[in-house]
Amino acid sequence: MTYCCGILVRDGLVLIADTRTNAGLDNIATFRKLHVFEKPGERVLMLATAGNLSVTQGVVNFLNEGFENPETGEIESAMTAQTMLQAAHLVGRAVRRSLQEASPSGEQASGVSFDVSLLLGGQIGGGAPRLFMIYTAGNAIECTPDTNYLQIGEHKYGKPILDRAVNYESDLYDALKIGLISMDSTIRSNLSVGLPIDIALLRRGDMKLEVSTRIDANDEYFRDLRESWSKALRAAHMAIPAPPYRGREP
Amino acid sequence: MTYCCGILVRDGLVLIADTRTNAGLDNIATFRKLHVFEKPGERVLMLATAGNLSVTQGVVNFLNEGFENPETGEIESAMTAQTMLQAAHLVGRAVRRSLQEASPSGEQASGVSFDVSLLLGGQIGGGAPRLFMIYTAGNAIECTPDTNYLQIGEHKYGKPILDRAVNYESDLYDALKIGLISMDSTIRSNLSVGLPIDIALLRRGDMKLEVSTRIDANDEYFRDLRESWSKALRAAHMAIPAPPYRGREP
Numbered sequence: 001m002t003y004c005c006g007i008l009v010r011d012g013l014v015l016i017a018d019t020r021t022n023a024g025l026d027n028i029a030t031f032r033k034l035h036v037f038e039k040p041g042e043r044v045l046m047l048a049t050a051g052n053l054s055v056t057q058g059v060v061n062f063l064n065e066g067f068e069n070p071e072t073g074e075i076e077s078a079m080t081a082q083t084m085l086q087a088a089h090l091v092g093r094a095v096r097r098s099l100q101e102a103s104p105s106g107e108q109a110s111g112v113s114f115d116v117s118l119l120l121g122g123q124i125g126g127g128a129p130r131l132f133m134i135y136t137a138g139n140a141i142e143c144t145p146d147t148n149y150l151q152i153g154e155h156k157y158g159k160p161i162l163d164r165a166v167n168y169e170s171d172l173y174d175a176l177k178i179g180l181i182s183m184d185s186t187i188r189s190n191l192s193v194g195l196p197i198d199i200a201l202l203r204r205g206d207m208k209l210e211v212s213t214r215i216d217a218n219d220e221y222f223r224d225l226r227e228s229w230s231k232a233l234r235a236a237h238m239a240i241p242a243p244p245y246r247g248r249e250p
Numbered sequence: 251m252t253y254c255c256g257i258l259v260r261d262g263l264v265l266i267a268d269t270r271t272n273a274g275l276d277n278i279a280t281f282r283k284l285h286v287f288e289k290p291g292e293r294v295l296m297l298a299t300a301g302n303l304s305v306t307q308g309v310v311n312f313l314n315e316g317f318e319n320p321e322t323g324e325i326e327s328a329m330t331a332q333t334m335l336q337a338a339h340l341v342g343r344a345v346r347r348s349l350q351e352a353s354p355s356g357e358q359a360s361g362v363s364f365d366v367s368l369l370l371g372g373q374i375g376g377g378a379p380r381l382f383m384i385y386t387a388g389n390a391i392e393c394t395p396d397t398n399y400l401q402i403g404e405h406k407y408g409k410p411i412l413d414r415a416v417n418y419e420s421d422l423y424d425a426l427k428i429g430l431i432s433m434d435s436t437i438r439s440n441l442s443v444g445l446p447i448d449i450a451l452l453r454r455g456d457m458k459l460e461v462s463t464r465i466d467a468n469d470e471y472f473r474d475l476r477e478s479w480s481k482a483l484r485a486a487h488m489a490i491p492a493p494p495y496r497g498r499e500p
Contacts, residue, residue: 156406160435164483173492181487185410199495212498221494228490233414236482237431242423244471245449248462 001192002033002153004048005182006119007175008131008143009168012203012210013121016179017048018153018187020194034198035060037078040208043124045078045087046200050153051116051136058098059091059118067097084122084130091120092138099136117152122202129204157189158182176201176211177225184226197222251442252283252403254298255432256369257425258381258393259418262453262460263371266429267298268437270444284448285310287328290458293374295328295337296450300403301366301386308348309341309368317347334372334380341370342388349386367402372452379454407439408432426451426461427475434476447472 004017017034031053037045047063049056066077074080081087095116100106103114114136121131131143133150143150145168151159159182166178176199186193201211215222254267267284281303287295297313299306316327324330331337345366350356353364364386371381381393383400393400395418401409409432416428426449436443451461465472 156439157410159439160407160410161483161487163438164480165487171492174487176493176495177490178487180493181490188413189406189409201495209498211495213495214499215495221491225490229486230414232482232486232489233411236479236486237411237415237424237428239482240427240431240475240478241471242421243426243430245426245451245461245463245465248459249464 001190002050003151003155003158003183003186003190003193004033004050004119004153005149005151005155005158005162005179006048006121006131006143007149007162007166007179008121008129008145009148009166009170009172009175010204011172012201012206013129013131014172014176014179014202015046015048015119015121015200016176016183017198018183018193019196019198020192021053022192025191028192028194030196032198034200036200036209036212037063038208039079042207043079043122044202044207044209045120045122045124046202046209047091048119048152049116050118052102052112052114055095055098055102055114055116056118058101059094059116062094062097063091067094069093081124083127084120084124084132087122087124088120088132088134088140088142091118091132091134092140095134095136096138119150119152123204123207129202154186154190154193158186161185172201172203180215180222180225181229184229251440252300253401253405253408253433253436253440253443254283254300254369254403255399255401255405255408255412255429256298256371256381256393257399257412257416257429258371258379258395259398259416259420259422259425260454261422262451262456263379263381264422264426264429264452265296265298265369265371265450266426266433267448268433268443269446269448270442271303272442275441278442278444280446282448284450286450286459286462287313288458289329292457293329293372294452294457294459295370295372295374296452297341298369298402299366300368302352302362302364305345305348305352305364305366306368308351309344309366312344312347313341317344319343331374333377334370334374334382337372337374338370338382338384338390338392341368341382341384342390345384345386346388369400369402373454373457379452404436404440404443408436411435422451422453430465430472430475431479434479
């Protein structure tokens, strides 16, 4: 399993991804799911991946090495897209192409799911930072200020805090913090989501990442965040008065 | 969809259930999912249901009206079980019987799922309060102090708070409060879980319910709890310092 979330705020965007993959519960490994394609001064693309690893690795390879656009005959890669929208369509084509290689007949082989979902965030040239989710079919949706985050993978445990604590006007580093709390809730509840976590933070107008790092089990800030958050939750419910219900009605 | 949770603490147990049912998103209704079978002084049984409504209504009817135990030939109902374990087995037989009526051939008719899951909590005679989960196959697991809650239906959104804030030594009314917070998180994130909520609270050693009531949208305590909890969550994350990550590593 996987948990990744992308948060879009006025000042930029944040992507967070865990690194645990599993084929069954007894086959667990660590793979990077947050990939960066960057040419400082010109473009920053961040791609977070969930689902079938052979398909998503194929997508990353196509984006790195380039592949032919059947309509124009040109070779396109993450470095050639002129806008974020073009980049989202490119990722969609890479998904379809990778899927075809992984499963040429389009069939599910022996119950294996080839489904994937991806988050693509970034900024190209003078454009605004944009965040997209791309599905197995290669189609995409875009994040907007109304709901300013997108999630892939095991999204439920970490959703309540996002719904309550983050919006388009949030500070960029607050968005990162809340994303980390959301990740912590997911890691605690689903064994197949695990440390280390990769994070990337892009400020609006910048054409390079402001933060790109990996958080592991020894990271002091994340350890403190987990502990503070647990304490705060306990304190929060203790501050609410006891339920007044007694007896039976109606 | 549905969300119900049962919490077992040293002093007793609490069951909480929403009331929303849906067949598709465009066919929403209100049905009671928390059923009480009680003979004050002798027994209290609480049953929370999730899944196919025709099957779960069948189960409740069998428990109310009684049905034959094929091994003994006797008519058994919620009022005849001598222990909580017998009651859990009885519910399992009622599930199998109801399933047979709803789907005699054991087939899935036109994609409809006949799956159900149920929580059975209560106390009979001098026995301890016990809490069981019963599956579609009629088999059951029992809640123990190690993990002192059980959930059915849409369980993920409401799990983080239970994992962090409740344990077997929690106060009985704290358990109710945390169950309501867990329900609130679920209602906010899944449209198919909705008010009103039915709650029941049983104190260890009592042979009648201490609380049995319904919470609707006008309930002042629940409204305050939702608001306080949202505020507390916002305050909790604001008290955590901003992430210190800058630049790129490694």
